[in-house]
Amino acid sequence: MAGAIRDGLRLEAIAADIAGDGDTALELLAVGSYDIAILDRDIPGPSGDEVARAIVQSGSGMPILMLTAADRLDDKESGFELGADDYLTKPFELRELVLRLRALDRRRASVRPPVREYGGLRVDPFRREVYRDGRYVALTRKQFAVLDVLVAAEGGVVSAESLLEQAWDANADPFTNAVRITVSALRKRLGEPWLIVTEPGVGYRVEASA
Incomplete structure (x- = not known):
């Protein structure tokens, strides 16, 4: 699914890297510069929740969009408490993901820190x-x-x-x-x-x- 999402995002002129587990995600975040993180809460190794916590603690201000199969309100609440900026329940349409990513990017651009x-x-x-x-x-x-x-x-x-x-x-x-x-x-x-x-x-x- 990650590969399909990446290919779909590329068609929308959105570049994306894939991390198949939490350790890879943390490694990519340590060496790369990203505009938004799309996190599946159930990835192997350090969970999506742990990766989200690391992003928040880094102070980068990077928006986080969480993906999950859970659609219960308390699951969403816990995700937002971790620092997620938006939430998308699987299955979802790629178009909806793109719209949410662009909305997050516009919101991020409006609060850009000074050079x-x-x-x-x-x-x-x-x-x-x-x-x-x-x-x-x-x-x-x-x-x-x-x-x-x-x-x-x-x-x-x-x-x-x-x-x-x-x-x-x-x-x-x-x-x-x-x-x-x-x-x-x-x-x-x-x-x-x-x-x-x-x-x-x-x-x-x-x-x-x-």
């Missing part, structure tokens, strides 16, 4: 694109989230704890070295001269004059 520019960087949260002095820089979702927080600070120092809270989630291990590793990889992705400065024992900031 941030600082220190030669241009960060577009809506398109999840980063440019340094006009050069496109490919980042993972986590690297993008960290950079977005740092650029928003406009040169101010952001602590590792604050980055954990804003770029990860409330359940992140405060003793993890994930921030240091991610910042190191991000610094290399942005290239020389280094833009991200480490303030020992304090945190990180973007160097405007670099």
